[in-house]
Structure formats: C-alpha cells, structure tokens
Amino acid sequence: MKSWYTIRARASGAEVLIYDEIGAYGVTAKGFLAELGALPEGTPVDLRLNSPGGSVFDAVAIYNALKRHAGEITVWIDGIAASAASYIAMAGDQIVMPENAFLMIHDPSGLVMGTAEDMRTMAEALDKVKGSLVTGYVAKSGKPEDEIAALMAAETWLDAQDALDLGFIDRIAAPVTLAAAFDVARFRNAPPELVEAAAGPVEPAETAETAPEGVADGNTQLTPASPVPEPASSVADGNASSDAAVVRAEVIAHARAVIDLCRLAGQPQRAGRFLEEDASLDAVRAALLAARAQTDPEIFPAHAQPGPGPSARPWGDVIARTFRQKG
Known part of the structure; x- marks a missing residue:
C-alpha cells in the first residue's frame, strides 16, 4: 500500500520522511505511531518534511508522539511544511529550513452536513483544535497567543528568514530548487513562485545535510548531491x-x-x-x-417531527x- 511517510533506521539513528499529504491513501497516523514507537528508546530522529498538510487530527497525534520521544529530533523542511505539516515541525528540538523553503500556518477547517446544532458542534471542535495548534506554535516561537492566532487566521506563508525572525525555526540552510508536486493553489495565499514551481523536480543544495535519499513513494523526490550510505539496519529488514x-x-x-x-x-x-x-x-x-x-433533545409526540x-x-x-x- 502506498504511504505518505517512511521510517527507516540508520547507523546514527532514524530518518522519518513525510513527503505527501498526511492521512492520504487511507493510511492514518496509527501506523506511523506504531513504527515510531518501535524505535529503540532515545533514538535520534531526523524528520524531513515536504508536505502540504492533511489531517489535523493525525498531525496532533504525531506531534504529541514526537514530543514524547526521548531522542533528539531534528526537523528538516525540504520544500514546504504547510498547514498540519507545519504543526508537526514544531515538535523538533532543532528545525532547519532552506532559505527559499516555505512554512505556512492557518486556521483548521472541516466539513459537516446536518442541522444547525451539527454546525455549532463542528465550530466548537474547530475552536478547540485551533487552541491546541496555537499552544504548539507558541511553545516553539515564544510569541503571544493572540499574535499566533492572528497569523493563523490570515493564512500566513513564511520563508526561512520570516520563520527564523518569528522563532518558528532555529537555522537557515542553503536554498533548494523548489518543486512541490502538491496542489498549493488551493490555498488562498500560496506564494506565486511556489505555485509556478509545482511541477518540476526538487534539487537539494550541494551539501550533505540537505541531501536525503530519494523517496520512491512520495509525490516529490530529492536527488542527493552525493551518495548517502545505505542504512546499517532497517525496521523492515529480516524477520x-x-x-x-x-x-x-x-x-x-x-x-x-x-x-x-x-x-x-x-x-x-x-x-x-x-x-x-x-x-x-x-x-x-x-x-x-x-x-x-x-x-439528544426531548421529542414531544404532540408535535410532528421532521x-x-x-x-x-x-x-x-x-x-x-x-x-x-x-x-
């Protein structure tokens, strides 16, 4: 089955790649959490993101699991970390972003069909979800809650310098040639250069730290500037x-x-x-x-019910x- 994530062991720890829409292909965070939990206690994790977002509930579960993980977590934003993916990024102890990559935060959204009460229930749920997201962004950036909430309401896209200035990341890396094969045009404020780049390959900078192996299952691949050693072991090897x-x-x-x-x-x-x-x-x-x-409201038989x-x-x-x- 195709998946939006890959977890693989390396000699120096584990590499986790999220290079697609979170929760796509019918694969929820449950499988991700099971594989993450199978890593040895204290394993350092390199989390590489190039994702337009996806299920906010899956993202919250992944964020919480990463925060509970005892090992050091370094997040690399290899292209875009938008919507739910940007929240997952906040779980990193160190967050690194190429100078021309993008991070986007916005209010959660959802669909509901039903009565006015159903609509109010959904609105209340979205408010609670936003509160959780705000808490995560505040914890990383140190910015006040009302400032973060305003940035989310405006659907704010940040390049690396913006993200660094606001405290969302810790370090800027060399630029990459952007080409996220995602429908970023569906976002109302997507940067024009990102929309235009939505069809070509991603070429990482000529540095080892920004050059992971290509990901066969992702919508976008990164071709390494130099060979990356094969993993010493794999969570999928052998028995x-x-x-x-x-x-x-x-x-x-x-x-x-x-x-x-x-x-x-x-x-x-x-x-x-x-x-x-x-x-x-x-x-x-x-x-x-x-x-x-x-x-459930009381139903009085004296009145006809729809x-x-x-x-x-x-x-x-x-x-x-x-x-x-x-x-």
Missing part, C-alpha cells in the same frame, strides 16, 4: 518485516473502523483523540453513545451494531 506488516495492517484496520464510527456518529473530530488513547472499538461505541444521549419515519433504525442502534463483527 521484523512480516511482523511489522501484520502490526501495520491491524492498526490501519482499527483506525479505519474508529474513523468510520465517528463519522457515522457525526463526531469526526473525536477520532484523533480515540486513536491517540488507543481506545478499543467497544470503548469508542460507548463514548459516542454516551455523548449522543447527553445531547426526518425519517418510524421505520428508520434509531441512531444508537446503528452505532451499536456497526463493526460488531470486525471488533
């Missing part, structure tokens, strides 16, 4: 390969089931928290049913039965 594949298949199936349950319940914003807590499907169902019981007739299955029955056979 660990089949074990890792089984674990990954299980966590992906579980994550999909949790996400589908939350969507069916009209509470997609809760999926990220359930996955981070490693909640079982029974626990997820119980929590969703309890939340629904607290928010919606499906009495033959429709009750919402709670649908949730209670969903994925029973899979759980």
Whole structure:
C-alpha cells in the first residue's frame, strides 16, 4: 500500500520522511505511531518534511508522539511544511529550513452536513483544535497567543528568514530548487513562485545535510548531491518485516473502523483523540453513545417531527451494531 511517510533506521539513528499529504491513501497516523514507537528508546530522529498538510487530527497525534520521544529530533523542511505539516515541525528540538523553503500556518477547517446544532458542534471542535495548534506554535516561537492566532487566521506563508525572525525555526540552510508536486493553489495565499514551481523536480543544495535519499513513494523526490550510505539496519529488514506488516495492517484496520464510527456518529473530530488513547472499538461505541444521549433533545409526540419515519433504525442502534463483527 502506498504511504505518505517512511521510517527507516540508520547507523546514527532514524530518518522519518513525510513527503505527501498526511492521512492520504487511507493510511492514518496509527501506523506511523506504531513504527515510531518501535524505535529503540532515545533514538535520534531526523524528520524531513515536504508536505502540504492533511489531517489535523493525525498531525496532533504525531506531534504529541514526537514530543514524547526521548531522542533528539531534528526537523528538516525540504520544500514546504504547510498547514498540519507545519504543526508537526514544531515538535523538533532543532528545525532547519532552506532559505527559499516555505512554512505556512492557518486556521483548521472541516466539513459537516446536518442541522444547525451539527454546525455549532463542528465550530466548537474547530475552536478547540485551533487552541491546541496555537499552544504548539507558541511553545516553539515564544510569541503571544493572540499574535499566533492572528497569523493563523490570515493564512500566513513564511520563508526561512520570516520563520527564523518569528522563532518558528532555529537555522537557515542553503536554498533548494523548489518543486512541490502538491496542489498549493488551493490555498488562498500560496506564494506565486511556489505555485509556478509545482511541477518540476526538487534539487537539494550541494551539501550533505540537505541531501536525503530519494523517496520512491512520495509525490516529490530529492536527488542527493552525493551518495548517502545505505542504512546499517532497517525496521523492515529480516524477520521484523512480516511482523511489522501484520502490526501495520491491524492498526490501519482499527483506525479505519474508529474513523468510520465517528463519522457515522457525526463526531469526526473525536477520532484523533480515540486513536491517540488507543481506545478499543467497544470503548469508542460507548463514548459516542454516551455523548449522543447527553445531547439528544426531548421529542414531544404532540408535535410532528421532521426526518425519517418510524421505520428508520434509531441512531444508537446503528452505532451499536456497526463493526460488531470486525471488533
């Protein structure tokens, strides 16, 4: 299965690459967290980012996991770190950015279809998510919360110098030839030079520190200026390969089931928290049913009610039965 991330061991630690849209291809953060957790305690990590963002819930889970990791984390922004990817970058102990790369922060967004109450619930969830994001950006930059919130509301794109001045990164590296094969034009303030560069290859600077191996599964590849040694070991080598594949298949199936349950319940914003807590499907169902019981309004039979007739299955029955056979 194609994935938006790669984790591989090296002689001096581990390299983590996120070179695509976070949460794409049906692969959630659950598999990422399982592989990250399999690294030896205290392993130094080089996290390389070239991503337009993606699932904010996955990004929050990844950020928290990286912050809990005991080893030193160095983040390299190899092209763009936009939206949710910029939040993941904030987990780095050191963040390095080529002088012509870009970092973008903005308000989280989401889709909901339903009643006015559904809309209000989504708005409240987005406000809570933004609060979490603001906290992460503030922790790295040291800027006041209201300043960060204003930058997010404006969808702010930062080059390396801007990011350094605001405290989002620690060091500027030599420039790269930009070409992010992502649809950055969908963002309202995407820099024109980044939009124009959205089709060609990325050529890293002539330095070892900015030249990772090409990534076969990513939308964009980096061709190293000089050969990079093969890893001394790999998390996918030998007998660990089949074990890792089984674990990954299980966590992906579980994550999909949790996400589908939350969507069916009209509470997609809760999926990220359930996955981070490693909640079982029974626990997820119980929590969703309890939340629904607290928010369901009283229905008075004296008044005609809109919606499906009495033959429709009750919402709670649908949730209670969903994925029973899979759980």
